[in-house]
Amino acid sequence: MTLATEFLDDPFFGTGLLGRAARAEEAGPAAPAPAGLPLELAGVAKAFGARQVLRGLDLRVEAGAFVAVVGRSGGGKSTLLRLLAGLERPSAGTVAIDGKPVTGIPAAARLMFQEPRLLPWQRVIANVGIAREPGWRANALAALEAVGLADRAEDWPSLLSGGQRQRVALARALESRPSILLLDEPFGALDALTRREMHQLLARLWRERGFTAVLITHDVDEALALAERVLVLREGAIALDLPVASPREAHGAGEAALKARILAAV
Amino acid sequence: MTLATEFLDDPFFGTGLLGRAARAEEAGPAAPAPAGLPLELAGVAKAFGARQVLRGLDLRVEAGAFVAVVGRSGGGKSTLLRLLAGLERPSAGTVAIDGKPVTGIPAAARLMFQEPRLLPWQRVIANVGIAREPGWRANALAALEAVGLADRAEDWPSLLSGGQRQRVALARALESRPSILLLDEPFGALDALTRREMHQLLARLWRERGFTAVLITHDVDEALALAERVLVLREGAIALDLPVASPREAHGAGEAALKARILAAV
Amino acid sequence: ADKVVRVGYQKYGTFLLLKARGILERKLEPLGYSVTWTEFPGGPQLLEALNVGALDFGVTGEAPPIFAQAAGAPLVYVANEPAAPLSEAILVPKDSPLKSVADLKGRKVALNKGSNVHYLLVKALEKAGLAYGDITPVFLPPADARAAFQHGDVDAWAIWDPFQASAEVTLEARTLTSGEGLVSNHQFYLGEQAFVAGNGPAVDAILASIREIDAWAKGNVDQAAAELAPAVGIPVPVLKLALSRQAWDVQPVSAAVAAEQQKIADTFHDLKLIPKPLKVEDVVRGNGS
Amino acid sequence: MAPLSVPRGVAAWILPVTLLVAWEIAADTGLISARTLPAPSAVALAFRQALSDGTLVQAVAVSTGRALQGLAIGGLLGFGLGVLNGLWKPAELLLDSTLQMLRNVPHLAIIPLVILWFGIGETAKVFLVTLGVLFPVYLNTYHGVRTIDPGLLEMARVYGLGPFARFVRVILPGALPSIFVGLRYGLGLMWLTLIVAETISASSGIGYMTMNAREFMQIDVVLMGILIYALLGKLSDVITRALEHATLAWHPSYAASQETPA
Amino acid sequence: MAPLSVPRGVAAWILPVTLLVAWEIAADTGLISARTLPAPSAVALAFRQALSDGTLVQAVAVSTGRALQGLAIGGLLGFGLGVLNGLWKPAELLLDSTLQMLRNVPHLAIIPLVILWFGIGETAKVFLVTLGVLFPVYLNTYHGVRTIDPGLLEMARVYGLGPFARFVRVILPGALPSIFVGLRYGLGLMWLTLIVAETISASSGIGYMTMNAREFMQIDVVLMGILIYALLGKLSDVITRALEHATLAWHPSYAASQETPA
Numbered sequence A, B: 001m002t003l004a005t006e007f008l009d010d011p012f013f014g015t016g017l018l019g020r021a022a023r024a025e026e027a028g029p030a031a032p033a034p035a036g037l038p039l040e041l042a043g044v045a046k047a048f049g050a051r052q053v054l055r056g057l058d059l060r061v062e063a064g065a066f067v068a069v070v071g072r073s074g075g076g077k078s079t080l081l082r083l084l085a086g087l088e089r090p091s092a093g094t095v096a097i098d099g100k101p102v103t104g105i106p107a108a109a110r111l112m113f114q115e116p117r118l119l120p121w122q123r124v125i126a127n128v129g130i131a132r133e134p135g136w137r138a139n140a141l142a143a144l145e146a147v148g149l150a151d152r153a154e155d156w157p158s159l160l161s162g163g164q165r166q167r168v169a170l171a172r173a174l175e176s177r178p179s180i181l182l183l184d185e186p187f188g189a190l191d192a193l194t195r196r197e198m199h200q201l202l203a204r205l206w207r208e209r210g211f212t213a214v215l216i217t218h219d220v221d222e223a224l225a226l227a228e229r230v231l232v233l234r235e236g237a238i239a240l241d242l243p244v245a246s247p248r249e250a251h252g253a254g255e256a257a258l259k260a261r262i263l264a265a266v
Numbered sequence C: 001a002d003k004v005v006r007v008g009y010q011k012y013g014t015f016l017l018l019k020a021r022g023i024l025e026r027k028l029e030p031l032g033y034s035v036t037w038t039e040f041p042g043g044p045q046l047l048e049a050l051n052v053g054a055l056d057f058g059v060t061g062e063a064p065p066i067f068a069q070a071a072g073a074p075l076v077y078v079a080n081e082p083a084a085p086l087s088e089a090i091l092v093p094k095d096s097p098l099k100s101v102a103d104l105k106g107r108k109v110a111l112n113k114g115s116n117v118h119y120l121l122v123k124a125l126e127k128a129g130l131a132y133g134d135i136t137p138v139f140l141p142p143a144d145a146r147a148a149f150q151h152g153d154v155d156a157w158a159i160w161d162p163f164q165a166s167a168e169v170t171l172e173a174r175t176l177t178s179g180e181g182l183v184s185n186h187q188f189y190l191g192e193q194a195f196v197a198g199n200g201p202a203v204d205a206i207l208a209s210i211r212e213i214d215a216w217a218k219g220n221v222d223q224a225a226a227e228l229a230p231a232v233g234i235p236v237p238v239l240k241l242a243l244s245r246q247a248w249d250v251q252p253v254s255a256a257v258a259a260e261q262q263k264i265a266d267t268f269h270d271l272k273l274i275p276k277p278l279k280v281e282d283v284v285r286g287n288g289s
Numbered sequence D, E: 001m002a003p004l005s006v007p008r009g010v011a012a013w014i015l016p017v018t019l020l021v022a023w024e025i026a027a028d029t030g031l032i033s034a035r036t037l038p039a040p041s042a043v044a045l046a047f048r049q050a051l052s053d054g055t056l057v058q059a060v061a062v063s064t065g066r067a068l069q070g071l072a073i074g075g076l077l078g079f080g081l082g083v084l085n086g087l088w089k090p091a092e093l094l095l096d097s098t099l100q101m102l103r104n105v106p107h108l109a110i111i112p113l114v115i116l117w118f119g120i121g122e123t124a125k126v127f128l129v130t131l132g133v134l135f136p137v138y139l140n141t142y143h144g145v146r147t148i149d150p151g152l153l154e155m156a157r158v159y160g161l162g163p164f165a166r167f168v169r170v171i172l173p174g175a176l177p178s179i180f181v182g183l184r185y186g187l188g189l190m191w192l193t194l195i196v197a198e199t200i201s202a203s204s205g206i207g208y209m210t211m212n213a214r215e216f217m218q219i220d221v222v223l224m225g226i227l228i229y230a231l232l233g234k235l236s237d238v239i240t241r242a243l244e245h246a247t248l249a250w251h252p253s254y255a256a257s258q259e260t261p262a
């Protein structure tokens, strides 16, 4: 809990206009505060050999929306994100970002992979500032501080615990300040308290920066706590598309009902 | 849920005495049904360089007990399991299994690592039957079936999804039939429903085989649902040691209180 | 000096003495030539360079020019040293039961394939009434042949100086027969065709230099040996023995020498060492080239 | 650049064939004199001749025999030493540095010693080839073993695999891609060493044939020798590729290279 | 076996020194005749002589110059080709097979061609060393680049790293352990090729010195040459180890090898 309150004073994660202005100054006029971009999938199918993973998926995500995707293990969630990140080509249908079909790796999107994928030969801080944008060192350190690992900045990644590695990957995804943030089970290796801190961090940054977020999670509570809209992926298609009103409210009675609906759909 | 009911008819995971007798027959008289062994840590400390991870840990686990360990990310949980598995030497204190100090890798314990650690050059089934004990193929297939991946037995691990890989690692740990089963966040990459199935599988096998189980989890509900005893690891020592009565009862009112106590200790 | 003569030499021989004294440079300087010296481990390598136009002039034994001519190399025989039949021989270990060349029947003889001793061996066998097929030739370059000889892998060794002298002195090897009465064993000075044709005065100046050094060496074998020893790495007594057997009197290639050389070529053709017969006199300086 | 949609087998020959054609044209138009560099057609003639009179087949057969013996001994030794030093620290401390020193000793320089030790027979030649093959296989095996994911080794130990099972199921397959690099290199050096080895009193073999021709300035035969070496190199390449294909099916980069022809 | 608790620097010399001592004893007791194999003390004498009259220093200096030029050119070319072919499929299709064929052509056999192309000067020698160094560096770089974790490359692309940044931050460090194996091998071959190169019309250099001594049967000088090659091999080893230590600090197996001396 201590961590979460620290963000307020943090130059990088500072709240509201002040923080944003400070950041814009730092990075120069060439880097305007990123805004979200809309996503669209139309009739997207994906097969690996004979295995049909996605079949005719239709999905529109508005600019700046926060969508959570839940579904069974092996249900094609990661594949969906990989399609959005341009790492896979659909077998049929089209994937578009901001109205333009995705060819190659879209510059607007950043994917936090299901595994940490840290470069073993770079220190933790260099991993976070992987893109080496101007001022990366300060930004990376701020991001590490936000995930509670500022004191490990100069360690090799191989010395970190599983949850620490995941948080470094999270810091890397956040530091890159994308228009579209794709998160593949970003909190899977975190304990309940650290996880809650990370939830708050993510929610805050989303509000401040306005990026479009797609979050894969196996934790329905997490989906309800963070997203405006929860999708259930089943048998390669969207089985449930549930808007969540004022998602950041505390656990109420309505939430239990929503949770039951989602679990039934999965 | 369909998976969980199938275990009843499964020759390997068959219930009660019947199943156990069938299994004992299969493996021959040389392999008696494994029983749990007691664990003991006395004054165990572990430091990596200047970083003191565990400090004077004292713990006794009786034979056949089911202990869950919760704690913050980077709190030394994996280090604790690695000490029990003989992969690290304590900086001070002693680790003993069945009264004998651990030197080398104890034959009685199996550790399911935090990462899947599958051999990329072996098919899924060969990964599960890694020890190649007599009859491993049938056993491995049964274990894969129990985790819902029988149809992927002949795939390369690199083609699996994150959750599928974790389940293969789980199948491998279960197939090895140890006296002491050490599980490091075994369900972290699984969705809620698959996770519940795996809970049932683990609980059933524990009851049938009587091994000693140490489960690391970041999910307090999971700890309460599975373990007889929940330990909270904080600042390198045990901050809370909570017995859980009849752990396999459904979510009651008492559970919420327990959960609150644990979270407060973390 | 804007013209260059590229001279190839080997470690053991007159050119090394010539190079040390700077005689050639002095004689060519007035004609507007400078000299670059290049060392080669053996005659074949020297002619390999001459063949591709990397060399103008050099010195080798009698065998290499035959192969070079067979390969179409643009070489010209310019001059030769007199016969030195004692400078090659067939040796046997000191306690060998072999007493004469005729005893070689069925034995293993080490030799450098296609060298002057190859011809010597053929001639020696011929004289002893043996056919070439009666012995087993073991083709080895000198250094390896010596190792094999020492090790007892071969029964005899056909070899030339200074290796011959070294084996005689340090291994106490016994001479079965020398080249005397069998072969003449000339050293040949060879030039590149275009160079020899277009630079007559320079070629003559080179010959004059050789004559000068030959004259000196003939009268100062001891000093020559002392001078060559450090470069060659062979003890002075050995070198003295080798040099004393050598002939020192450079002269243009006569018809008689050409004819002897032609016999070697024909023998090599019979041995299938060269694919087609060749005429030595076609590439002798003064014979139209 | 335009995508190359030709099959692998064809693409590989584009460059060699282009070079050959250019060379023929240069020779035919007199751009290079036939004396210094005979035209490919002349080399082909030498080839046909050597083929028809049986010398070529015999030379290749004799050399192959020597090469394979050396490969077997040197490959096994290099592999064994690589594994030993990669896994067992004391052995590495004791042996690695010495091997690195021995590796640096030129074959040409030790021929007199080899003759003293082994005589002038086949043993000496096979010994030299053994030396040639040993070191690349050693270095790459050692590297492959050293860089195996320690996490997998830990896993194998925890799951009760004994030393032999660990070797067969973890170490060997993990080091295999690297061992293949060593083998690839060793297959090349096998022929290269042979040319040195066959200066020892050989009267057959392609090394002997080539060096003999060089001595006698039969450039067409030398070129034929060079072409044969190149073709043998191609053959080694095909063999290693097939082995890689067969044993590294699980490996993303090796599997991919076979499936996507462009 | 008793644990070796001697430091790395000492352990490495146990075997060579033991061999040397055994050889000296065998020579002194007449077990091997001094004529066929001079005693180490005789070799040491030759060493002192060559050192004091400056020929050794000069030979090593000349050879080192040639070696380093060849290393620089061959190493860079091999590295560049390895990276190109490892990353870009069309290049691999076009070039790899040809390189595998060229690799197999013995240096001894192409000397006539090399003289034809480059004459008998320094260029020819440097060219041969270049060839010698090129192929091991190429093969190992290619292998290193090919076997980089594709997951990390994906990550780099998703995080907006351009080709250059990907190369510098992902591909190069990932391939480095393998490239060092190539370099290690290349550093050895550098000297080995030189002995062949220095048979072309050289009059200086250690290759020349050794081969010349061999020709004139100065076995003690030949042995001295062999020892110098071995020491140069040791030097290469020390340099590569230092480079590995400096650049692979992150790598569990390389870091460990430096820290745990036994």
Ligand SMILES: Nc1ncnc2c1ncn2[C@@H]1O[C@H](COP(=O)(O)OP(=O)(O)OP(=O)(O)O)[C@@H](O)[C@H]1O
Binding pocket: A159, A160, A161, A162, A163, A164, A189, A191, B048, B049, B051, B053, B071, B072, B073, B074, B075, B076, B077, B078, B079, B080, B114
């Ligand atoms: N080999 C090592 N060298 C140095 N530090 C290490 C090493 N292994 C672990 N650590 C450190 O020890 C601490 C405990 O690590 P451990 O993996 O036990 O944590 P954990 O409780 O399992 O965390 P998580 O829930 O994130 O997996 C961490 O701070 C980690 O960085």
Ligand SMILES: Nc1ncnc2c1ncn2[C@@H]1O[C@H](COP(=O)(O)OP(=O)(O)OP(=O)(O)O)[C@@H](O)[C@H]1O
Binding pocket: A048, A049, A051, A053, A071, A072, A073, A074, A075, A076, A077, A078, A079, A080, A114, B159, B160, B161, B162, B163, B164, B189, B190, B191
């Ligand atoms: N490259 C591939 N080749 C073949 N099959 C693949 C490949 N990638 C994924 N799959 C298969 O596609 C299915 C969907 O995989 P995906 O990784 O998208 O699942 P997921 O929903 O993310 O699962 P998890 O929650 O377990 O991570 C799985 O059955 C997986 O085995």
Ligand SMILES: [Mg+2]
Binding pocket: A077, A078, A079, A114, A184, B161, B162, B163
């Ligand atoms: Mg996934």
Ligand SMILES: [Mg+2]
Binding pocket: A161, A162, A163, B077, B078, B079, B114, B184
């Ligand atoms: Mg952990």
